Amino acid sequence: MVTRTAPWRLAALGAAAFLSMVTALAAGTTPPLPLRVLIGLLMTLILPGFSVLAAAAPRLRLKVPQLALACVAVSICCDLLCGLAVGGTAIGLTATSVALGLSMVTALAASIAAIRQARASADVGAGPHLVATQSTPSTPVSDLYEGLRTGWRVVLSICTAAAVCTIVGGSLLLSQHAAVAARGPAYLALGTRALSPPAVAVTVTSHERRSVAIRVAVLDGKIVVGTWTRIHLRPGQTWTARVKLPSPATFEIVHTSLYIGSSTIPVAGTAVRIG
Amino acid sequence: MQKAEALLSSLGDQGDDPIAVAGGPRGSSEKQLVSPSGGQLLWTAAVCLSSSVGLGLVAIADAASRQGDGKLSFLFWLGLLGIFVPTAHRSLSGSCGRSERLLLALMLGSAMYLVKVAAAPTGFSFIDEFIHLRTLQDILRTHHLFTFNPLLAASSVYPGLETVTSAIADMTGLSPFVAGLLLVGVARLVFTASFFYVAEQVTGSSRAAAGATLVYASNPMFLFWSAYFSYENLALPLAAFVVWWIATTRRQPGRGPLLVGAVGVVAVTVTHHVAGFALAAVLVAWWVAERIVRGTQPAVRRLGWMAALSLVVPIGWMATIARPAIAYLWSENIYPGISQTVALVQGHLAARTLYSSAGSAAPLWERLAGFGGVAILLLLLPIGVYYAWTKHSSRPALLVAAGVAALYPLSLIPRLAPDGVAISGRSSEYLYAGLGCILGMVAAMASGPAARQHQTRWLRWLFRLVPGKRRSGLAVTAVLTVVFLGGVTVGTPYNKLLPEPANPVGYPSAVQPDVFAAAAWARTNLGPGRTFATDALDAPVLGSFGEQNPISENLAFPIFFSSTMSQAVVHDIRSAGVDYIFVDTRMSLGTPINPSYYFSPYEPGGSHHAHPLPSSYWAKFGATSCTSLVYFAGPLRIYDVTAIADGLCVPAIRAG
Known part of the structure; x- marks a missing residue:
């Protein structure tokens, strides 16, 4: 039986690959909210599943409602596995890493799907371009549609190019992301100093722009006093916290620590004698 | 037939x-x-x-x-x-x-x-x-x-x-x-x-x-x-999808459909425990029934592979992660x-x-x-x-x-x-x-x-x-x-069935807006991750909106169910490492309806409280110099008890 790929499926594959490439290139930027919502929903709930289905089961012909169901469900699975891959490793689950991961999955799957569709068409000797043309009046829209019907090689090229760009670019960016995460928390504590009345001043600077919660805790075996704050540090910006100690202070050695998320950062000069 | x-x-x-x-x-x-x-x-x-x-x-x-x-x-x-x-x-x-x-x-x-x-x-x-x-x-x-x-x-x-x-x-x-x-x-x-x-x-x-x-x-x-x-409300739909997908594609050639099914099985497993095992049970039962009725057709073998995978993955996840x-x-x-x-x-x-x-x-x-x-x-x-x-x-x-x-x-x-x-x-x-x-x-x-x-x-x-x-x-x-x-x-x-009005008469059965405000205050002013003792109704809000760490409900009720700062209360505060006590004084206005307990089903009176809790149960926190009232808004209070937990201050012990 000759299986042909509907032109709209080929066009959708090309569009998925192209959009994933755009998403990967725009990862880390903040586009206007409506555009971000539209692309975000497409990239999380529809396109990964569509591409993966087309790559994994190219001969499967589902009706539109069934295809929609499968696209959404498989997209959710892709989100989950992608999230596990970045969130369970040093890379971390951020907007950038998720966008890159999903883009890579979508572009790669779209590329595989296009290759498999092309092979299947070559095998049966009847690609989409051989579908009989209806004798309808020529309009710009119909010309474009006919172009898509006859242009599966163009779609294949787009998909492959998008996959290569996304995967190479995404891999580089993700590895950079992982390298930054692996070299430890991106904050450098400059030091602490004792104050009178009993208190500790902690100064922190960042070499990466990031919004986080920072905890400054004064330790004496266990947390004696601490303070939390949410800050947005720009590269090179300095942040200072002043932590009051209970009075009268009954301890001599105070350890100060910074906590970013679940990580603990040792602070330079943690031993402070309270006078 | x-x-x-x-x-x-x-x-x-x-x-x-x-x-x-x-x-x-x-x-x-x-x-x-x-x-x-x-x-x-x-x-x-x-x-x-x-x-x-x-x-x-x-x-x-x-x-x-x-x-x-x-x-x-x-x-x-x-x-x-x-x-x-x-x-x-x-x-x-x-x-x-x-x-x-x-x-x-x-x-x-x-x-x-x-x-x-x-x-x-x-x-x-x-x-x-x-x-x-x-x-x-x-x-x-x-x-x-x-x-x-x-x-x-x-x-x-x-x-x-x-x-x-x-x-x-x-x-x-x-x-x-x-x-x-x-x-x-x-x-x-x-x-x-x-x-x-x-x-x-x-x-x-x-x-x-x-x-x-x-x-x-x-x-x-x-x-x-x-x-x-x-989590179950994502896992169950994915499990239903996996069943439908296997039913629809198991006669399809190639490994691609199997791969998609496997991805679905992993997704269900990672999302919810019971749903993962339920999916395995359904697939195994289905495979057994198909095996008896249809023998060893390729489609039945494919179903068997998926059933085996759906059994192994949840067990592996539970045993390791x-x-x-x-x-x-x-x-x-x-x-x-x-x-x-x-x-x-x-x-x-x-x-x-x-x-x-x-x-x-x-x-x-x-x-x-x-x-x-x-x-x-x-x-x-x-x-x-x-x-x-x-x-x-x-x-x-x-x-x-x-x-x-x-x-x-x-x-x-x-x-x-x-x-x-x-x-x-x-x-x-x-x-x-x-x-x-x-x-x-x-x-x-x-x-x-x-x-x-x-x-x-x-x-x-x-x-x-x-x-x-x-x-x-x-x-x-x-x-x-x-x-x-x-x-x-x-x-x-x-x-x-219907939302509860704000500030109801008696003890509320839903979280009140002022608790959200108190939780937000705690997050901003005390910082996240502090250990709190509080009632069952308010603990989830403190834990989520306030990003605090409420102690187990069974550890919390002994701290409250006493009119004095007894040795047992001090011991419970220390052993649980409680930093703050979050008190909702509405507990003295009425008995709990749903759930039918204040802290835990194992608290004194269990699920059959005839009377509201006496206000002396939390008045004790304000009666000692070892604690300090850091938040007070309407019926809500937050007491700082870190001095007791750290052993820096020992309240005058009275008989419980």
Whole structure:
């Protein structure tokens, strides 16, 4: 039986690959909210599943409602596995890493799907371009549609190019992301100093722009006093916290620590004698 | 057997589309899929309008309840009827096409989801939602998974829901609440469509599938519980999808479809413990049934591979990553439920009074609907199982559905034990899948003309009791409506159906707005991660919105249940490492209704508090110089007890 790929499926594959490439290139930027919502929903709930289905089961012909169901469900699975891959490793689950991961999955799957569709068409000797043309009046829209019907090689090229760009670019960016995460928390504590009345001043600077919660805790075996704050540090910006100690202070050695998320950062000069 | 197949095929009339057990469409309904007739569109539009009006009535009832006006609560029920009755009647009608039935099923599922959204449109407000919100916040804050969740350790080791929500929130810029609402809504659609398709393949009829969807929508958990931002409500739709996907693609060549199925199995496993094991149980049972009936065909072997995978992956995940879930499932849920049920059966334990909480009972009609609905299900179940049994040699999947449905009566027993309610209630989400397929078939038969020509004499006699051709649809709709209303009353306490007004008289049964404000204050001024002791109602809000670490409810109540700072209280504060005590003085205004305890079911007085707690229980925290009052707003207080916990200050010990 000759299986042909509907032109709209080929066009959708090309569009998925192209959009994933755009998403990967725009990862880390903040586009206007409506555009971000539209692309975000497409990239999380529809396109990964569509591409993966087309790559994994190219001969499967589902009706539109069934295809929609499968696209959404498989997209959710892709989100989950992608999230596990970045969130369970040093890379971390951020907007950038998720966008890159999903883009890579979508572009790669779209590329595989296009290759498999092309092979299947070559095998049966009847690609989409051989579908009989209806004798309808020529309009710009119909010309474009006919172009898509006859242009599966163009779609294949787009998909492959998008996959290569996304995967190479995404891999580089993700590895950079992982390298930054692996070299430890991106904050450098400059030091602490004792104050009178009993208190500790902690100064922190960042070499990466990031919004986080920072905890400054004064330790004496266990947390004696601490303070939390949410800050947005720009590269090179300095942040200072002043932590009051209970009075009268009954301890001599105070350890100060910074906590970013679940990580603990040792602070330079943690031993402070309270006078 | 040919007669039986012919009868099954004749269940649907002109619009029906019989489907082979695991193959594609046998009949052709493409025409209806592509171009529904004007009459069908009119019906669909009418049902859509009715559902919209129903939703509007529910929203009015919710708004009135928030204002403290309980007189309009009847609008809630009227709204639910407006959603359910027209959908049920139309989708079981012989003139309804397959695609229209699917559309109606999707409309019913989404309308019932919106009932929950209308109850809490501005933020998460149910206990389980706070638990998963905490995990989500941890992921958004730390960018990593598996951070310990003090509200429920199992939540952080099954992070599927929160991971996907986090991905959507990160990619779209939407708030975690909107992203979660969107994801659970999409999951509801995925579940409804998957279940419809699975039921259609199991029963061979789209009319029976519509009946199955209606019965499933009547399960006690469907209206509210299954709509919460909770991990099971993503896992179950994915599990339903995996079953449908395997059923649809197992005859396809190549490994690609198997790979997609495997990805689905992993996704279910990572999202929810019970759903993962339930999927494995269904696939293994299905494989065994297919193996017996069909032998070793390639499609059966593929099913076997998927069944094996679905068994290995959840066990592996639980053994390596999700170890905290073992204690949660066994020690906190399964064992207490089973042991109490056994004690109940042996006569060592008195049965729980149904429809009663803290001395107040549900209205009589709600109780009647609940018992009536269960009675109808128990009555129709043997008919459906018998009918499925006569078809078992050709439809193994139907046999599996009958086996699942047959467990339903057993699942009712734990409901009579105090600790068995959770097992009984939550099992309905799984058992109703089988029950829906079996009773959906019965509903389709009873509402169609084929029943009157059934080859089994007693079934033929039974179905002829149903009034004539046109009225039979109405009768079936009426029966399903009773089952639906009964399910709603069984699944949700009568005083939890509508939102509670702000500042109610007595002890509230829902979190009050001032608690959110206090939690936000604690996060900003005390910093996240401080150890709190507080009551069961407010702890999830402190843990999620406040990002604090509430101690276990069983460790909290001994700190409160004493009028003086006794040695035991000081010891409990120190051993639990409590930094702050969060006091909601409304505990002295009334007794708790739902849940029927302040802190823990094991607290003095348990679930039968006759009087409110005395204010001396928290006055003691202000009577010592070792504590300091750091927050005071209306009925809420936060005491800093770090000096006691650190041993820096020892309060004057008095006899407890």
